[in-house]
Amino acid sequence: MAAELDALGRYADAQEKKAAQLQVALDSRVVIEQAVGILSERFELSIAEAFDLLRSAARNSRRELRALATELTESRATPAAVTVARGT
Numbered sequence: 001m002a003a004e005l006d007a008l009g010r011y012a013d014a015q016e017k018k019a020a021q022l023q024v025a026l027d028s029r030v031v032i033e034q035a036v037g038i039l040s041e042r043f044e045l046s047i048a049e050a051f052d053l054l055r056s057a058a059r060n061s062r063r064e065l066r067a068l069a070t071e072l073t074e075s076r077a078t079p080a081a082v083t084v085a086r087g088t
Contacts (some may be wrong), residue, residue, distance in 0.1 A: 007087045009025070028065075028069075031069045031070050031073055032065060032066060034052075034069070034073045035068070035069035035072040035073050036051045036054055038072055038073065039053055039054060043086065047066055053082065054068065054069060054072075054082070055079040056085045057079070057082040057084070057085035057086075058081070060081065060085055061080075061081035061085075063081065
């Protein structure tokens with residue numbers, strides 16, 4: 001009985017961790033989609049082009065995509081990494 005309770009506790013812990021990871025992924029997706037929308041409107045790009053620009057800027061500046069997206073959504077200014085990736 002104790003072994004079963006221990007196994008059940010480990011399973012519950014694993015499920016809780018998985019739920020937290022999924023919530024972080026969902027939160028990341030929301031901010032990334034907002035940033036893509038901003039870039040799309042700001043530079044008259046398609047959604048795919050705006051995502052590619054954001055991804056390229058994050059990669060070239062060695063930053064996490066979510067961090068750059070957050071910076072973009074929290075400021076009216078275009079982050080330098082995006083400007084450099086855009087080539088302007």
